[in-house]
Amino acid sequence: MKEQLAQIIRDLNLKGWSPATSTNYSFKDDQGQLWVSKSGRDKAYFEAEDFMTITDEGKGMGAYETVKPSDETLIHIKIYALFPETKVVLHSHAEGPVVLSMLESEQVAFQGFEVQKGFKGQTSHEDQIQIPIIENAQDMILFQSWMEERKNEFQHYCFIIKGHGTYAWGNSLFEAKRHLETLDYLCSCKLALKKIK
Amino acid sequence: MKEQLAQIIRDLNLKGWSPATSTNYSFKDDQGQLWVSKSGRDKAYFEAEDFMTITDEGKGMGAYETVKPSDETLIHIKIYALFPETKVVLHSHAEGPVVLSMLESEQVAFQGFEVQKGFKGQTSHEDQIQIPIIENAQDMILFQSWMEERKNEFQHYCFIIKGHGTYAWGNSLFEAKRHLETLDYLCSCKLALKKIK
């Protein structure tokens, strides 16, 4: 898993989704242990050994006790807590959703795109779906409380943080990646439409 | 053919044309047997063994009897039925045609682009050509009936599905790829013009 996820992290970086050492990633191993990316790694060179184990409070543990995990580790921990079947959490700073989120308020709606079916459970392009946009915060405890409050809006295994980026998750790496790509694509198309209308 | 097409599928994915496991592909082998891509494959990792044989009704056959083919297999089958010389059918979710199709009605017109000559039989940029846009549908039988009705509009070996993507075909992999790239490029240029005008 570490090798596979590290490869995907490098690939996503090539698309420009992780500028300036941004973004962070996590997975739950077969023993139920959480692993998260270390703080401040350049994603162009991300390797399997750039993951570390963490406690439930988001501190380094075991061999990694003195290592600094990603600043946003508590966001990951909250996702696993709210949706216990989650195995992988991905993050992106892709321009499409970041720019779009600055033009929308609390949610962004999509309708009429075939790719909406990339979200698990969606079977038609005809449904209107809503993806929540959460205000950005540097205070992770505050942000966790907002996640808790808005849990019911997380119907599609993802959300956007305004001016910051996207989080998407799934019960496998395959599924989490599909959700992340679905959200990015939808935001990018919607932004292109806004450039014209 | 399987190896060559699988390589092209991975290359098209690198351009962002297959987000979130979307798109599907097919070819007719020397014995006239249809092969289509299996359902739900991540195109970043598509391999020769991700193709399967299908019956005329779009079910898995032979060694693949229990395997699920692409959800859009019936679109492929209809193209081969309408245009029996077809050997390869390609599909794309590239943003250009998807976004453009949401801004146009039943057809999109192109004129004055040298690349129009990428469509077989076109010899000048001066002609105005029309590419049909078909409504998206999850009901493949219904969609097949629309294809049948609009067959005469398929002058350029391709069509667009609104909010979904493009299909293009040809009597060889080389030709099908050229048609797909031609349509994508024309849509992308037209969309750029719309951003200004």
Next chain:
Amino acid sequence: MKEQLAQIIRDLNLKGWSPATSTNYSFKDDQGQLWVSKSGRDKAYFEAEDFMTITDEGKGMGAYETVKPSDETLIHIKIYALFPETKVVLHSHAEGPVVLSMLESEQVAFQGFEVQKGFKGQTSHEDQIQIPIIENAQDMILFQSWMEERKNEFQHYCFIIKGHGTYAWGNSLFEAKRHLETLDYLCSCKLALKKIK
């Protein structure tokens, strides 16, 4: 030279500058013989052996007598005739200049860009430079006559064909590539400015 230029052709294709088998390239060897790319090659797979020798009238010669050269061979021949020091001629269908050319009339002006210095002889961003836009034509004899008439406008080793693409040349592969990239970049920036203003 063949190997080097073939590599550059594949690299330019990766940037999306050669969709649908479009674009063509040529060079003059140490004996003064012209080599041009064969017709209809997919630039993703362009190899050294995809060049062929041609006569002064643009027909295949020697071992290549029966091979079809690029449809635009006469454009290449005219550039070498008008500017005898030319060693390499490059071509691009990049979206930036193609779309921009459809929004401008006979010339496009650039001023204030540092990259203008990429054109040989330019020493400042302060100069206003004009790049000619020629109407597209399928009749190569007619097009050659337009090139002849407008020779004096070819101050910067390049021109644009409306809705078609760019040509750039130089006394070396290095110089021709620099001129091609300079023109593409300037057009792309100007197009971005037009999207806002």
Next chain:
Amino acid sequence: MKEQLAQIIRDLNLKGWSPATSTNYSFKDDQGQLWVSKSGRDKAYFEAEDFMTITDEGKGMGAYETVKPSDETLIHIKIYALFPETKVVLHSHAEGPVVLSMLESEQVAFQGFEVQKGFKGQTSHEDQIQIPIIENAQDMILFQSWMEERKNEFQHYCFIIKGHGTYAWGNSLFEAKRHLETLDYLCSCKLALKKIK
């Protein structure tokens, strides 16, 4: 360092940040000696041996006495003089900041972007930060004087030259790259917002 920086230079070029042999780079070695990129190198092929040592006046020295350094060597030298802890200086011609700089006056402001934290010392997206835009000049002595005058505005280890590109620096290659990517990303997002508003 030479090998690492050369690799990064080739990677940045792949993103389109160094068209037409533009951009230049430098570093200070462990002995305090400055190395700068040689003039006119195509960044697609930049190698470790394309760096040269220079004197404090920006002339080639030692084995490189007769070699021409980058035309903008004096900009690099001034950055090291103004900020003596600097170890690496990077430069980019990325379209985002170049186009944006032509639409703004003396400074460009950013607020609300998480990636602002890519600048050393920034801890929140809530702060409004200002990045200086300096007029372009071919006279490097004049440009140095402008840098001197505006030193106090260089709070974020970078500036933009109008219609030209960005410079960013840091106390390590890692930090300089992070600053360069941060500025590019912010400019690109702001430009996208301007296309809509």
